[in-house]
Amino acid sequence: MRKKYTAKEVRNLILDTASVLFIEKGYEQTSISDIVAGLDGLTRGAIYHHFESKYQIIVGIAKRFIPEQDLLDSIDERDDLSGLERIQNILLETMFNEDITKSTAISLSLLRDPTFISIYNTQICEVLAPKIEKYINAGNEDGSITVPQPEQMAEIIILLTSTWFIQALFPNTVETFFEKLKAAQYVLKESGVNVISDEVFSTILRRLLSKKRSK
Template sequence: MAKKYTADEVIEMILDVSSSLFVSKGYEKTSIQDIVKGLDGLSRGAIYHHFESKQAIINGVVRRFVPTEEELDNIAAAKGLSGLEKIQKLLIDAMFNQKRSETLGSSYELLNDAIFFSLYITTMTEILSPYIEMFIEEGHVDGSVSAPFPRQIAEVIIMLISTWFINALYPNTAETFWEKLSACQYVLKQCGVDVLSKEVLQTIMSNVESKVKEYEDKSN
């Protein structure tokens, strides 16, 4: 008898299996039947109950890369944070959220796929840009941000942080990674939104070093 799964478990299973197949076969070469074969006795009907198409599935996979609405709303409602600090908190969470990293696993390889990458950029912009724009406007009020053109600067921040550091597009060494961070810091500071302050750079450095050590420990 097939194991009983909750609706959330079924959705996560479908997204996990689909992510793995999209990495190994590519999105276009993966069929719904391929996904069905990877599920634990679940039927094609179970997939269509939650996702109306393969496009809806890849949209769900992409959405895993972005902070949830609950996470974003919690940052927006945080007391005692300036507009700039909210942007910084959003970016650090987007980069180093432990639960999201564990869920994504090898899915980061999907960023090498042109279709997936296009959806990733569109989704990041559609979801994060309004929040960053709002935080920039809050920063105008509290004095933490002086950037003009809030909407456009929000998009610039997303483009720099979520695109320029993707290794598949712009290969990095440890040295060039930190050089890029310094360049981003300079550009954003000139724009009037000092997102990558010394404190934030130190947080990023600590998190990266921790990730490297974790990877090395697993490799040994």
């Protein structure tokens, strides 16, 4: 090993290396030995210290597309947010959080891989659906949301604000992206949970244009 890595750096190096190999060779065709060979002197033992199996590595890659627990906890702890505003915060963090953007940049092509898509959908539902359901219930109590089936609506919100916008599954142009965003806005508003309010829509537009200009 050429340098001293922190535990977090080791974990990220493993995930980055595996991402490249999964994209180049495919998940099934990539072995733990292949991943070890691509690391900077790290051993097989270092991998198994952080991940029990190759499957747990690809799960780890998928989890990087989701806000980390401390960020979700910080939304939980804010007393100034309504139930609806908490869901809106999760949406914007998932789309624009800098840590998520940086850590997933190398893995974006995996969103074309059926195995990865299945794992990604499972992880995002397991992590975010209970949170969103909780905030829908809170919104029903504080008046910011009116939804009779919180559990099912939480899954619909995830479908409309994440899975539906995955380029590999539902190809988009710039124009169709914003048309889909407007359609999602309409559906959610009419369903009683206005996650993509006009203010949130404007925020998404502004941040996307800002990212485009900075490239």
